[in-house]
Amino acid sequence: MAYHKVEQYEDKITSGLIDNYRDTLALLGEDPDREGLLKTPERVAKAMQYLTQGYQMDAKAILESAKFHEDVSEMILVKDIELYSMCEHHMLPFFGKAHIAYIPNGYITGLSKIARVVDVFSRRLQVQERMTTQILNAIKESLNPIGVAVVIEARHLCMMMRGVQKQNSVTTTSAFWGEFEKAETRSEFTKLISSKLS
Ligand SMILES: Nc1nc2c(ncn2[C@@H]2O[C@H](COP(=O)(O)OP(=O)(O)OP(=O)(O)O)[C@@H](O)[C@H]2O)c(=O)[nH]1
Ligand SMILES: [Zn+2]
Numbered sequence: 001m002a003y004h005k006v007e008q009y010e011d012k013i014t015s016g017l018i019d020n021y022r023d024t025l026a027l028l029g030e031d032p033d034r035e036g037l038l039k040t041p042e043r044v045a046k047a048m049q050y051l052t053q054g055y056q057m058d059a060k061a062i063l064e065s066a067k068f069h070e071d072v073s074e075m076i077l078v079k080d081i082e083l084y085s086m087c088e089h090h091m092l093p094f095f096g097k098a099h100i101a102y103i104p105n106g107y108i109t110g111l112s113k114i115a116r117v118v119d120v121f122s123r124r125l126q127v128q129e130r131m132t133t134q135i136l137n138a139i140k141e142s143l144n145p146i147g148v149a150v151v152i153e154a155r156h157l158c159m160m161m162r163g164v165q166k167q168n169s170v171t172t173t174s175a176f177w178g179e180f181e182k183a184e185t186r187s188e189f190t191k192l193i194s195s196k197l198s
Contacts, residue, residue, distance in 0.1 A: 017045035017049070020045075021040070022041045050123075052124055054120045054121055054122065055123075057120040057123075059134075059135075060138060062116050063138060064142050066109055068108055070104065074103070075102070077189065078111055083097065083098050083119075083154070084122060085128075087125070089127075092156070094156040094157065094158075094171075096152060096170070100117075101192075102143060102145040103178070104145050106144075107143050118135060128152055132174065136148050136150045146178050147178030149180040149189050150174065150175045151173070155171075156171065
């Protein structure tokens with residue numbers, strides 16, 4: 001019964017989006033009834049719902065779904081996690097990679113869960129700085145580690161295909177907590193994220 005209700009709700013949202021994108025096409029001077037555009041409002045609605053599905057996801061539940069007791073005291077780093085998000089100012093994509101490390105305090109999580117947390121916060125309308133902090137906080141609160149570090153490097157299409165039109169700028173944001181606030185630990189992390197697999 002509850003499931004049925006959710007389905008109906010989602011359908012209402014999808015059909016609202018479809019109507020909106022049909023209007024958008026017309027306002028942009030297009031003919032929403034020409035053959036190539038007939039299904040476009042539906043495709044865009046579904047794409048936007050996919051790209052913002054992070055609002056319905058729970059980062060802590062994901063991290064805790066594969067939380068294991070383990071006496072590891074060394075840094076665990078998952079780097080080069082690709083991400084695609086959309087800036088909340090222009091709703092244009094920004095994309096790049098995240099590097100995430102933590103030092104456990106009795107508990108580790110599944111490695112894929114770290115990458116999934118990136119999807120939880122990137123599949124929303126975002127600013128890169130907030131996404132960086134949200135990822136850090138989710139790991140901190142779920143695993144109670146000794147330290148967490150998050151670095152994100154991204155290119156913003158709103159700065160490339162419009163506006164200031166800079167094609168090569170990369171924005172780096174970072175958040176460090178606990179042990180990573182110490183220069184020595186932070187520098188080990190920085191060294192590891194710049195090393196390449198041979
Ligand atoms: N801090 C931050 N700014 C962002 C991010 N994504 C986009 N922006 C910026 O958001 C700002 C919005 O500025 P406005 O002046 O209101 O918008 P605008 O007139 O379209 O600005 P221009 O892009 O400079 O043409 C721009 O400077 C964007 O570069 C992000 O993730 N973090
Ligand atoms: Zn933007």
